[in-house]
Amino acid sequence: MRKVFQADLQQIGEELIEMANQVATAMDRAWDSLANADVELAQEVIAADAKIDFLQNQLDERAIDTLALQGPVASDLRMIVGSLRMSASLERMGDLARHLAQLARLRFPQPAIPERISTTFAEMAKIDIQIAQAVARLLDTRDLNIAAEIIELNHEVDRLHSSVFARIAEADWDASAPTTVDVSLTSRYLERFGDHGVSVARKVTYLVTGEWDPSDA
Amino acid sequence: MRKVFQADLQQIGEELIEMANQVATAMDRAWDSLANADVELAQEVIAADAKIDFLQNQLDERAIDTLALQGPVASDLRMIVGSLRMSASLERMGDLARHLAQLARLRFPQPAIPERISTTFAEMAKIDIQIAQAVARLLDTRDLNIAAEIIELNHEVDRLHSSVFARIAEADWDASAPTTVDVSLTSRYLERFGDHGVSVARKVTYLVTGEWDPSDA
Numbered sequence: 001m002r003k004v005f006q007a008d009l010q011q012i013g014e015e016l017i018e019m020a021n022q023v024a025t026a027m028d029r030a031w032d033s034l035a036n037a038d039v040e041l042a043q044e045v046i047a048a049d050a051k052i053d054f055l056q057n058q059l060d061e062r063a064i065d066t067l068a069l070q071g072p073v074a075s076d077l078r079m080i081v082g083s084l085r086m087s088a089s090l091e092r093m094g095d096l097a098r099h100l101a102q103l104a105r106l107r108f109p110q111p112a113i114p115e116r117i118s119t120t121f122a123e124m125a126k127i128d129i130q131i132a133q134a135v136a137r138l139l140d141t142r143d144l145n146i147a148a149e150i151i152e153l154n155h156e157v158d159r160l161h162s163s164v165f166a167r168i169a170e171a172d173w174d175a176s177a178p179t180t181v182d183v184s185l186t187s188r189y190l191e192r193f194g195d196h197g198v199s200v201a202r203k204v205t206y207l208v209t210g211e212w213d214p215s216d217a
Numbered sequence: 218m219r220k221v222f223q224a225d226l227q228q229i230g231e232e233l234i235e236m237a238n239q240v241a242t243a244m245d246r247a248w249d250s251l252a253n254a255d256v257e258l259a260q261e262v263i264a265a266d267a268k269i270d271f272l273q274n275q276l277d278e279r280a281i282d283t284l285a286l287q288g289p290v291a292s293d294l295r296m297i298v299g300s301l302r303m304s305a306s307l308e309r310m311g312d313l314a315r316h317l318a319q320l321a322r323l324r325f326p327q328p329a330i331p332e333r334i335s336t337t338f339a340e341m342a343k344i345d346i347q348i349a350q351a352v353a354r355l356l357d358t359r360d361l362n363i364a365a366e367i368i369e370l371n372h373e374v375d376r377l378h379s380s381v382f383a384r385i386a387e388a389d390w391d392a393s394a395p396t397t398v399d400v401s402l403t404s405r406y407l408e409r410f411g412d413h414g415v416s417v418a419r420k421v422t423y424l425v426t427g428e429w430d431p432s433d434a
Binding site: 115165178185 | 385
């Protein structure tokens with residue numbers, strides 16, 4: 001039984017890594033579609049999100065089967081329950097990438113994001129992709145230095161998110177109200193993406209060290 | 218053992234109902250604090266959110282202990298795993314109420330929400346409170362008519378959310394850019410609150426009927 005259980009855990013771990021890699025790709029392509037008003041790419045990102053949802057369902061079913069058939073306890077049990085939580089965070093990161101692509105599609109053929117703020121969002125998207133890639137590496141290696149790196153990267157996303165709202169509050173901000181809405185929501189999506197990456201990092205840290213950081217709200 | 222298990226399940230169910238009730242109260246008070254620029258009430262809502270987080274942790278620990286000690290299978294197992302997911306949704310609803318209170322605090326002594334859009338948000342908040350209260354009743358009774366009612370209520374929240382963005386796009390919208398940001402984010406928080414209520418409703422429906430509606434993304 002033990003051997004089967006280890007194989008199940010291994011499989012669940014690989015599926016989480018696969019989800020993190022797909023989520024990184026989704027953010028990469030979603031930002032491209034938004035920055036370049038590329039509606040075909042946006043459609044592809046939206047369609048690909050269904051695959052991430054499918055991966056989550058598959059992983060969750062496997063986790064529940066493992067709970068039922070192996071009845072794990074202690075750290076093994078926490079690992080499986082943690083996997084269910086991490087898959088939910090990764091699925092949500094996929095949704096947020098999809099929201100960016102949906103915005104690109106909604107405003108097409110106009111670009112949704114004014115040029116003056118585009119550099120900031122490009123930077124946020126770049127860091128978000130790094131966060132998702134780091135999550136994949138963290139899940140693979142359990143090297144907690146990577147968890148610390150993810151938290152640092154997310155601080156930078158938060159800083160850029162605040163700078164967007166500061167920019168909007170400046171006297172010379174003259175974008176239309178709908179564009180201001182698009183900019184606010186885009187910033188929010190990019191910021192939430194990073195937060196979910198941090199949730200996964202904290203969960204892995206907890207599973208490795210047994211110590212829970214309550215700042216993971 | 219069976220008797221202990223039933224008592225555990227009962228306790229978990231009661232804690233979910235308690236969370237739903239606290240979340241309804243949080244939204245009620247958060248909206249009040251935002252509508253009336255009441256910074257003291259806002260502080261209370263922010264402080265009270267820690268209690269909802271505490272309830273979630275308590276419930277999750279109980280659920281994990283139950284998995285470890287009782288090794289449930291089949292529908293009992295799905296009930297426990299479902300409880301972990303529902304507690305996460307309810308905790309998130311609490312966060313969204315807190316975000317409204319934080320906005321009230323940030324803009325104090327100015328009101329964050331312009332009067333012309335306040336009626337729409339008051340309506341959204343009222344329906345959100347009804348959703349959270351309905352979630353508590355659904356968890357208590359498992360009457361699937363209530364699940365259908367929650368989905369209907371959420372359609373109305375979505376409709377109002379769209380109307381906010383339509384209103385912002387009208388030619389006579391002359392609020393400042395930062396106010397436009399506050400309005401967008403408030404609308405988004407109120408909309409997401411309802412979505413999480415629907416997630417819980419779909420989860421309960423699944424646990425009662427065994428049929429999963431994949432539209433619960």
